[in-house]
Amino acid sequence: GGTLVLLLAGAALSSFAAALTALVLNLVPSPYASFEIMHWLMGSLTDRTFTHVWICLPGVVCGTLLMLSAGRALDALTLGEDVAESLGFRLHGVWGVQTRIVLGAALSVGSCVAVSGAIGFVGLVVPHLLRPLTGYQPSRLLVPSALGGSLLLLGADMVVRVASVGTELQLGVLTALVGAPVFFARVIMLKRTGS
Known part of the structure; x- marks a missing residue:
């Protein structure tokens, strides 16, 4: 159906999944279980x-x-x-x-x-950053993306642990806060250059 249909289907699926998550959080009988679910949703390498x-x-x-x-x-x-x-x-x-x-x-x-847990934007940002280094060949990008994603994740985890004052910032929150602007900047750059 084209790109627009794919985007709309993705948005609908995301909204449906968010509604199911909210329903589960709403029906959880224990505050501890609710905390565990929220902790997993924010993603972490702690423990x-x-x-x-x-x-x-x-x-x-x-x-x-x-x-x-x-x-x-x-x-x-x-x-x-x-x-x-x-x-x-x-x-x-x-x-x-x-x-x-x-x-x-x-x-x-x-x-x-x-x-x-859910740690977002690693898989979106890293391949785009490494693509120019691999000659734009997808087959040559698979292994560097896995290694680059691992390095980014470990680096972000170190930043979270070192920079924590009081409550530790969750890893998934940090990667989303940094990854979303980087990804949007990359999309804008691609739109301007047309490549």
């Missing part, structure tokens, strides 16, 4: 151990392998769907490129979010 790493590792490894397996097809997709299909890449279907990318991203990100 995370290697046990949490082992919990999310299988999903991250499987998801990363699925995305890496579609690297060359992503390069072909930069030329358009028709060109990618003419080069022999299967885009649709059970193990098509789209399925592997969506499933891989969902497994990787979902596993991490299950452990740390």
Whole structure:
């Protein structure tokens, strides 16, 4: 249906998810459970151990392998769907490129979010910042984006822990406060340059 339909569907889905979250918070019988939900929604690495790493590792490894397996097809997709299909890449279907990318991203990100909570804008900002360094090839951007996102997340966590006075600022709040303006600046720059 085009970009507008995709944006409207995303906005509707986001509003619906926010309403469900508010409903859960409204129906929670315990203030402690309400606090835990809010803490998870703001995202944090506080009190995370290697046990949490082992919990999310299988999903991250499987998801990363699925995305890496579609690297060359992503390069072909930069030329358009028709060109990618003419080069022999299967885009649709059970193990098509789209399925592997969506499933891989969902497994990787979902596993991490299950452990740390929602920490936004890392996956939006880092690839855009690193894209000029990788020659604008999506396949060459996958590994640097994962490493760059990890470094950004650890750096932000250190800032949160060092700069805390009294109540510690949650990591997801900091990444959203910094990431949203950076992302908007990047969008404006892309609109002006047309690339």
